[in-house]
Amino acid sequence: MAIRVYNTMTRTKEAFVPREPDTVAMYVCGPTVYNHIHIGNARTFLTFDVIRRYLEWRGFDVTFVQNITDVDDKIIRRAAEEGVSTAELAQTYTVAFRSAMDALGIEKPSRQPLATQTVPRMIAMVERLITSGHAYEVDGDVYFSVRSFPGYGKLSGRDINELESGARIEVDERKEDPLDFALWKAAKPGEPRWPSPWGEGRPGWHLECSVMSEQELGLPLDIHGGASDLIFPHHENERAQSEAASGTTFVKYWLHGGLLQVNAEKMSKSLGNFMFLKDVLAVYPASVVRLFMMQTHYRSPLEFSTDRLEEARTAYERIAGPLRDLEVAKRSRARERAEGSWTAGAWVSRLTKGIEDAKARFIEEMDDDFNTAGALAAVFGLVREMNAFMWEGPGIGAHGENLPVLERAAAGIKEPLDVLGIEIEAKATPASEYPPEIIELAVDYAGYDGTDGAEAVDALRKARDVARSQKNWVVADAMRDRLQELGLLVEDRPDGTHITYGR
């Protein structure tokens, strides 16, 4: 029973065997902090958060490193537009990034180095590359020579010669080869700069990941992750630099996530079709967003839409249902339905099997390249079994004798969801959130004379039970309608009226 992962380098699923048993060194490219991250960026971070959580759940000691690129062309441009320093701009969006990740329920990285604090090591790597003949300096710029690295193009499945013939990049005559990329850029007036053997300047893109990953984790990395649009040129170049400089394998398993799309088109800041993560989270709970994303395999493209999010919200409620029902049943202790063709014992056996099956299937699916969509099917299967037990089967039992198996079922639902970072809120709504109109309603229908929302709801609940016991359907239905207008859900259960709000 081994974990298998799809490796971009080999284009196949491979057995996952880390460099050291029971530990995983994992690196995921972080953001360039020139703006808020959008929901497409978030998908990638979510993907690797779940991979990390799963590996940890399976017993690996995971060291998870994610860089923050806080010096870059886009930061320089944006800072100029806003009239702030690049450092200020980067600081602002670094804070925003961390806060957005936190809001999405992403576990904090083990370490999160900043590019600007790693410059001396970057310079050291560039020097190594120059010394070994893989890089050359021209007028204060330093370029990596792709022809000096025989495996160039292997990760992205490209051929250097074909790349050159199809290249759309403008040719810089100072480069020895059009595909050579900058390791170090001479500073222009007003740009952030660091002293170097080639004059004042700043690191090129790609370099920070090579340096920080090796510094924090050592080589080879077990897992290097990112979205598929980073395969070329970013990861190809990282790999060339790192392997040329170190002489060893850079990465054992390259994992790449599929892109989020809008109207069948990639979501990106340059296309302008994006939504900021923070704005989505203002409308949808993190668990709903996560469920939405987990319903598609991480390597597939995923169409973003609010319709899909609404569906995910409904699906989330389906999972939350039995967990809430159990909490309610525990409090009211009033359910028993024994009869029928099943004895309670047979129901308990069946639910017990459902719990075991769900766990086994969850592991099977997740072991197979982190198939969260399949893993969720296992969870939904157990949701169905638990619902059947509570509503068609013996329920909690006259004396609560079925509580243990129901608690195990609830745990069997919560545990895999926890691995996916999906929290199920099974608590009652705080009283302070009831709409103020509820008081007036309670005055009208229940003769309530206080000012407390929760008390008002309780008075209404009792009043409605009285009306129903007297078969006064007109009043009972009117109360239900009025409550629903205020957004409160009224359900008649075997033990009486239930009123819920804020789901």
Add this chain to the structure above:
RNA sequence: GGCGACGUCGCCAAGUGGCAAGGCAGAGGCCUGCAAAGCCUUUAUCCCCGGUUCGAAUCCGGGCGUCGCCUCCA
């Protein structure tokens, strides 16, 4: 133009050689005073054509369509 990926129920989406998961929506039934929730039942010759195989959604070839990368991009 080059390279790569994908095309599965009304919508979304797992499944990569042995009778097609799951979610959302729809229909019917049970339960209910009526509802809600829940349970049960129900809908797929897996884009098209050809090939390999005892057997293919799954492998191979061709076609059509969509997307990504080749330039900053999670």
